[in-house]
Amino acid sequence: MSTTPLSSTDHAHDEGHIVLVVNAGSSSIKCSVYRVVEDPHAEGGARAIFGAGGQIEGIGVAPRVVARMADGRLIVDEKFPVAQVSDHDAAFRLLRLVLAVGLRDTPPAAIGHRVVHGGAHFKDAVLIDDKVIEELDALTPLAPLHQPHNLAAIRAVRTAAPELPQVACFDTAFHAGNDIMAQLFALPYHYYEEGIRRYGFHGLSYEYIAHYLHSAEPDIARGRVVVAHLGNGASLCAMKDGKSVETTMGLTALDGLPMGTRSGAIDAGAVLWMMARGMGYDEIEKLLYQESGLKGLSGVSSDMRELLASDSERAKLAIDFYTYRIAQEVGKLAVGLGGLDALVMTGGIGEHAAPIRAQVCERLAPLFGTALDTTANDAGKERVSSRESRVPVFAIRTDEEGMIALHTARLLRGALAR
Known part of the structure; x- marks a missing residue:
């Protein structure tokens, strides 16, 4: 720390x-x-x-x-x-x-x-x-x-x-200022007015990374950065000048990337199909939140450490799908930013799983020229990209608790000042 x-x-x-x-x-x-x-x-x-x-x-x-x-x-x-x-x-x-x-x-x-x-x-x-x-x-x-x-x-x-x-x-507050384009669903507009919109999550983690880059890499902090918070829950955030522009999660923390036990984005028609087959609300909720994601695909575990150590073909399938979806979403967020100046990985998987960082960067290389320094990546250094990489890649430890402490003290100072 x-x-x-x-x-x-x-x-x-x-x-x-x-x-x-x-x-x-x-x-x-x-x-x-x-x-x-x-x-x-x-x-x-x-x-x-x-x-x-x-x-x-x-x-x-x-x-x-x-x-x-x-x-x-x-x-x-x-x-x-x-x-x-x-x-x-x-x-x-x-x-x-x-x-x-x-x-x-x-x-x-x-x-x-x-x-x-x-x-x-x-x-x-x-x-x-x-x-x-x-x-x-x-x-x-x-x-x-x-x-x-x-x-x-x-x-x-x-x-x-x-x-x-x-x-x-x-966790939603960091994304509250996002443009309406990043918040809308293509539903009748009154649903947006009633609060059915894309909120985004992991905001305390993203806010910390924005603060960190401001101090450690100020030139990068002012640019177009995609941050991947990869843990049991996972999402990406597009930031410009340290502010959220777009994110992969939506109304709930179920959207976007596949996660440990959560499905991530799926066709809403799949849920209608389940309902038509007689599945009730509680059963569908349990399926999407607790039995899907890496756990559901692999049939082995929701823990990335166990999947990386496994010889199971389905464990490999789950890992490959996970990195494929991360790379896809990085590309989508880069469109919202108008380019990409840096990629940051954080969270338990982003900070510690060198093979996941390597796979993601390999998938992104044709678009963004991401190239890792294998020694730095395996050693868990902060900057894991090589000098030849067109886009620098970082693995940065997040500190959501530190951000909570700062917000709490700020609010307390304001209350005492009154």
């Missing part, structure tokens, strides 16, 4: 705000402690310094807590009885106690949450109250894998620490 402009273990001259960042999933909660300090040299005038982080996984099944300080020192690695960590409320209370070591007896000034869907209303981070929770709950059908767990964590905090201000930071 110390190599990034937003997250560093360097000592700061001012006290800043301590922020606890929460990223909740269906059976896990990740928490990170950040100190946000003023920095006139950083974009936005502040930077987030990582202090400690941990997660509790297997909530209600096989709970395990792992937490570390910024320098890698282990705070705890322990399994707990299911009865002790049966739900998100209990998990948050336990994780907060564990991270008290990282907080060094200094309570957080606020808690920032990743919330996947902000809909048409929430275009920036917001302080959470009853009305906000009600509105976010109404968006659950648009993000069924994420929204309920994001809200469960918010409610858990309200129970465990009701005095703490909470801030919701949205």
Whole structure:
């Protein structure tokens, strides 16, 4: 983390705000402690310094807590009885106690949450109250894998620490300013007015990459960049001058690229065909969100590490289709940008899977002259393209939690100023 402009273990001259960042999933909660300090040299005038982080996984099944300080020192690695960590409320209370070591007896000034869907209303981070929770709950059908767990964590905090201000930071917000051409579906226009539009996701990750490039590669940051966030969820974003122009996800986090268990883009007629055969809403939702993507195609796993290690022909088919679709979408986004000045890969797969980066660049070479430096790519260097590559290619570690800390501290400063 110390190599990034937003997250560093360097000592700061001012006290800043301590922020606890929460990223909740269906059976896990990740928490990170950040100190946000003023920095006139950083974009936005502040930077987030990582202090400690941990997660509790297997909530209600096989709970395990792992937490570390910024320098890698282990705070705890322990399994707990299911009865002790049966739900998100209990998990948050336990994780907060564990991270008290990282907080060094200094309570957080606020808690920032990743919330996947902000809909048409929430275009920036917001302080959470009853009305906000009600509105976010109404968006659950648009993000069924994420929204309920994001809200469960918010409610858990309200129970465990009701005095703490909470801030919701949205994955959709980075794309809120996209041109209407990037938001429309070819449906009757009143549906757009009612909120049926392309929102895009992974915005906190893309925003971090935009900030990073601004500091590390300012010439590239001002240009036409496609960023690929490749993890269990996957999407691409076209950015010009650090702003989102177009993205591959749409109304929901189901659109675009094939993902770990999600289908990505399919013909809407396929869903009609399923319905005509008697499949109900719940069955179709489960198929598209939990049984498709890399898992469905391979029949092996949704985990790219397992697929790359597998000798299965279907695992190879799933990988090939995955990189084929990524390359296709890069080309589409380049059309929206009017060209391509750089390609960035991030997320768990983008940062760590050298063979995936190699396949994507090989597919893009005829169009964009992408050529990898094999040694740099295999070693996981930041710039993985060769000097001969017409378009530079990067593998950059993202920091969504750092962005959440910055947004939370900014909102907190504004509230205190009033």
